[in-house]
Amino acid sequence: MNRQAYARKLEALEALRLATDSATAREELRKALKDRGSYMVSKAAAIAAELKAEELLPELLAAFDRFFTDPVKSDPQCLAKNAIAKALKDLGHRGAQAYVRGMGHFQFEPAWGGRADTAGTLRSTCALALTACNLDDIEILTQLTDALADPEKLVRINSAIAIEQLGRPEGALLLRLKLLSGDQEPEVLGQSFTSLLSLAPDGGLSFVSRFLKSPNEDVQLEAASALAQSHDPHAIQILQDFWHEQPISLQIRHALLINLGASPMLEAAEFLLSVITHESSDLAASAIAALATSRFRAEMRERVAAALLEKDSPHLQSIFEQKFGLSGQDQPRADHRRTRRG
Numbered sequence: 001m002n003r004q005a006y007a008r009k010l011e012a013l014e015a016l017r018l019a020t021d022s023a024t025a026r027e028e029l030r031k032a033l034k035d036r037g038s039y040m041v042s043k044a045a046a047i048a049a050e051l052k053a054e055e056l057l058p059e060l061l062a063a064f065d066r067f068f069t070d071p072v073k074s075d076p077q078c079l080a081k082n083a084i085a086k087a088l089k090d091l092g093h094r095g096a097q098a099y100v101r102g103m104g105h106f107q108f109e110p111a112w113g114g115r116a117d118t119a120g121t122l123r124s125t126c127a128l129a130l131t132a133c134n135l136d137d138i139e140i141l142t143q144l145t146d147a148l149a150d151p152e153k154l155v156r157i158n159s160a161i162a163i164e165q166l167g168r169p170e171g172a173l174l175l176r177l178k179l180l181s182g183d184q185e186p187e188v189l190g191q192s193f194t195s196l197l198s199l200a201p202d203g204g205l206s207f208v209s210r211f212l213k214s215p216n217e218d219v220q221l222e223a224a225s226a227l228a229q230s231h232d233p234h235a236i237q238i239l240q241d242f243w244h245e246q247p248i249s250l251q252i253r254h255a256l257l258i259n260l261g262a263s264p265m266l267e268a269a270e271f272l273l274s275v276i277t278h279e280s281s282d283l284a285a286s287a288i289a290a291l292a293t294s295r296f297r298a299e300m301r302e303r304v305a306a307a308l309l310e311k312d313s314p315h316l317q318s319i320f321e322q323k324f325g326l327s328g329q330d331q332p333r334a335d336h337r338r339t340r341r342g
Contacts, residue, residue, distance in 0.1 A: 013043055017050060026053050033059040038067060038075040042083035049087035057093055060084050064098055071107050078107055078122045085122055089129035096133040096140075102126035103143055120152035127159050131166045141170060148178050156188045164195035172200035176207060186218040193226030201232055212242045221252050228259035228268065236260075236267040243271075254286045261290025269296040276316075277307045284311070285319050292323035 001009070013032055019025035032044035033056065041063050048056045064084045067075035075081055085102050103126045107119040127147050130140055144166075147159035160178070163171040175196040183189050193211070197204045211223035224242065227235040239256065242248070257275065260268040272294070275287040291300050301324055308317050 016047055029056060030059050033063045038080035041080040045083040045087040049090040054091050057091060060087055061098060072109050077118050082121050085125040094133050096135040099126040099130045103147060120154055123155045124158040127162045131162050137168050140166060145174055153185045153188060157191045160191040160195045164198050172196055186222050189219060190222035190225060193223055194229060197226055197230050205234055209238045217249060217252060221255055224256050225259045228263050231264055233265055233267045236265055236271060240271055253283060257286040257290045261294045266296060269294055269300050273303055276304060281313055281316055284316055288319050289323055
């Protein structure tokens with residue numbers, strides 16, 4: 001097929017997204033899923049998911065199997081398998097066989113300096129899909145345990161998310177072991193902390209708080225960030241103690257303030273207000289920015305304004321006006337201070 005014919009074929013496939021005749025559209029997608037080209041099949045799979053075409057699940061599964069044969073040649077970069085796995089998940093396919101196969105697939109392709117595995121995204125998608133399957137929970141956890149040690153960071157992160165989604169208390173034990181074993185990627189630890197706190201909030205708080213004393217600042221920050229996202233007010237108290245009792249770097253302090261701005265807990269907003277009142281201008285500026293993005297922004301606004309009047313800092317007042325906006329009530333105060341100082 002020449003380039004122009006192929007382009008027309010792709011254009012016709014894309015047009016199925018807006019087709020008014022759903023039966024014809026599905027028949028065309030059925031044909032496209034049998035195409036030899038991985039790119040064409042990847043497009044068809046994405047459109048099938050978008051159109052919620054559950055009746056195409058048999059064709060999607062057949063195509064998925066087909067691209068495991070000579071995969072480097074038939075499906076470079078796992079293009080088709082990635083799209084099909086996502087479509088199967090989005091369409092609610094609950095058979096575990098395809099996802100288990102995907103989780104076990106490594107596809108090494110030529111790359112600069114040697115070969116590189118291109119199946120990480122496939123394993124990640126399948127790990128997340130597996131939790132909704134008709135499979136024994138312990139078997140699912142067994143699969144996810146292996147995935148927690150996957151060479152690819154994204155797979156490890158999504159495996160921690162999947163363990164949380166499964167909701168089994170045994171999953172907390174796997175996450176504790178993962179955290180005690182460590183990981184070279186801070187993001188993996190961060191997701192493991194967050195998922196553990198979701199699965200086992202009581203015992204998880206004291207366990208995660210241990211990592212605030214880690215000599216590794218990345219580990220400290222990931223633990224603190226996970227605690228800041230917690231819905232337990234005790235987590236905020238742990239962070240306050242961490243703030244006051246441990247020598248921590250300015251980088252971690254600033255990052256912690258921003259994370260507290262995303263907290264669902266009023267206690268976090270109160271702590272940010274105390275930082276504005278009692279800490280240096282540099283830290284107070286971060287706390288103002290954090291509160292400006294907080295869900296408690298509106299109710300804390302006047303209290304922040306009052307705290308800044310006491311602090312009497314033109315720099316912080318400027319940040320406040322920039323982040324919160326200047327209300328009619330605050331405008332005379334600001335003008336009065338500028339006139340008095342002038």
